[in-house]
Amino acid sequence: MxxxxxxxxxxxxxxxxxxxxxxxxxxxxxxxxxxxxxxxxxxxxxxxxxxxxxxxxxxxxxxxxxxxxxxxxxxxxxxxxxxxxxxxxxxxxxxxxxxxxxxxxxxxxxxxxxxxxxxxxxxxxxxxxxxxxxxxxxxxxxxxxxxxxxxxxxxxxxxxxxxxxxxxxxxxxxxxxxxxxxxxxxxxxxxxxxxxxxxxxxxxxxxxxxxxxxxxxxxxxxxxxxxxxxxxxxxxxxxxxxxxxxxxxxxxxxGRHSVTPPTLGEVAAIIRRHGELLSAHFGEDKGMRDIRKHIAWYLHGFPAGAELRRALALVKTRDELDVLLDKLDPDVPFPPEAAGPRGRQGSPASVALPEGWLADPDDCTVPVGADVMHSGG
Structure with missing residues (x-):
């Protein structure tokens, strides 16, 4: 393309x-x-x-x-x-x-x-x-x-x-x-x-x-x-x-045959690498805070146990991350229930718009304050 x-x-x-x-x-x-x-x-x-x-x-x-x-x-x-x-x-x-x-x-x-x-x-x-x-x-x-x-x-x-x-x-x-x-x-x-x-x-x-x-x-x-x-x-x-x-x-x-999805042990290795890369980009403290949401997505559908999941959701250092990931069973295959959507889904809702926004599609007035944020979410 x-x-x-x-x-x-x-x-x-x-x-x-x-x-x-x-x-x-x-x-x-x-x-x-x-x-x-x-x-x-x-x-x-x-x-x-x-x-x-x-x-x-x-x-x-x-x-x-x-x-x-x-x-x-x-x-x-x-x-x-x-x-x-x-x-x-x-x-x-x-x-x-x-x-x-x-x-x-x-x-x-x-x-x-x-x-x-x-x-x-x-x-x-x-x-x-x-x-x-x-x-x-x-x-x-x-x-x-x-x-x-x-x-x-x-x-x-x-x-x-x-x-x-x-x-x-x-x-x-x-x-x-x-x-x-x-x-x-x-x-x-x-x-x-x-x-x-x-x-x-x-x-x-x-x-x-x-x-x-x-x-x-x-x-x-x-x-x-x-x-x-x-x-x-x-x-x-x-x-x-x-x-x-x-x-x-x-x-x-x-047109190649795709290999089997990763086992839990292979996923753990990917999480470790992700944590390493995030720490290099943000520093370890922010990197470990950032990895927490990813861990929830990585472990979706896998048997990990509520206690271990809670500990991983609070992980603070790469050393602690390594110790916790070692508690996962590396031989567990990728579960079929892990397929499908991840992340935010939410529910449909009316769209918040500026007052009178739909009155004139040809109006070229730049919306006030719409670019003051540093990230649009």
Whole structure:
């Protein structure tokens, strides 16, 4: 699959996830794919950063843009609501060589984002949406940095925006678009509507269309592409606690037989490596606090015992992590019940929007205060 000048050996993209897809997690996914397949074939996107915070060089934001020394292509996702800040951030990325690819986030359904007009709320303002995409494309002209755009079906079932968003993004120079096949009102609940991915693919024919939603196994990715005709897949919650999924996807797209999923002992070794990488990125104290949520995902479906799970949920040092992981039975095979969704799912809910947001889709007014956060969640 080609995204502008970038050629990917397999049509697989790691979705940016706040608090997850930092350099430690991306390195782990890449290492596991390299070990299994002998190569790194997909695109691994870092955590979303806010355009305004990047331009202001907020220390936490700059740290989020850390890439591994051998990470290529380096992919960075921007959250933006203002064409001027978007242009400044994209130009900064291009001028300072901060990344090789920019993805634009218009899919975040978190209330603190949508109530200010950002994330999944913004494509409803189609002219403003187009201006933001155009600003990023204009700022990267001549840099060989492609700009891609990710969005949802729409705000809710009464306000679909994905077909307009895909058309506008292509017209403004985006190199590809990706659709999370849920509305903002669904958040992460229910089933992704793959039919809408097919509709977007039929509507946008000049650039690649990628699908996202309910890919938890390699076979799911093959099924999505067969059912929708999309050009690639974006993997989000399916890889939580399963960073080896990208190795399995590499096998699937290359037509290789995938090996047996890891035993509990092999998962423990992966957790140790993840903890090592997080400690190198954040320092041991914060790294161990961060690994706790991952451990819950890693052990999902495995017999570990309530007492050991509680201890792991409070782990403070790498030495303590090693001692606790040694208590797991290394011979337990990967359980079938560990398949399926991980992470946040929640329930559908009305989307919080700024007052009068739905009155005029052609209004280009930049929403007030929507870019003051350092992470869109």
């Amino acid at each position: 080609r995204i502008g000048p970038i050629t990917l050996a397999s049509p697989v993209v790691l979705a940016p996830m706040a608090g997850v897809t930092n350099v430690a997690f991306r390195t782990l996914c890449r290492e596991l794919e390299q070990a299994r397949a002998g190569t790194v074939s997909g695109l691994y996107v870092c955590e979303m950063v806010t355009a305004r915070a990047l331009v202001e060089r907020h220390p936490a934001t700059m740290h989020m843009t850390t890439f591994g020394p051998d990470e290529s292509p380096r992919s960075l996702q921007l959250y933006a609501v203002d064409p001027d800040n978007t242009y400044a951030a994209a130009k900064m990325i291009a001028d300072e060589g901060l990344a090789d690819h920019i993805d634009m986030n218009f899919g975040c359904p978190v209330p603190k984002v949508t109530r200010r007009g950002g994330g999944a709320a913004l494509p409803f303002k189609r002219k403003l949406f187009g201006q933001i995409v155009a600003a990023a494309v204009r700022a990267t002209e001549g840099s060989n940095i492609p700009v891609t755009v990710k969005f949802r079906i729409g705000i809710d079932d009464e306000h679909h925006t994905h077909l307009d968003a895909g058309r506008i993004a292509a017209e403004e120079g985006a190199a590809a678009v990706a659709l999370h096949a849920r509305t903002a009102a669904q958040r992460y609940s229910g089933a992704a509507d793959w039919d809408q991915i097919a509709a977007l693919k039929a509507h946008v024919t000049s650039i690649p269309v990628l699908g996202n939603g309910d890919i938890f196994e390699a076979d799911d990715a093959l099924a999505m592409m067969a059912a929708t005709g999309c050009d690639g897949v974006v993997i989000g919650r399916g890889c939580l606690g399963r960073p080896w999924l990208f190795a399995e996807l590499s096998d699937a797209f290359a």
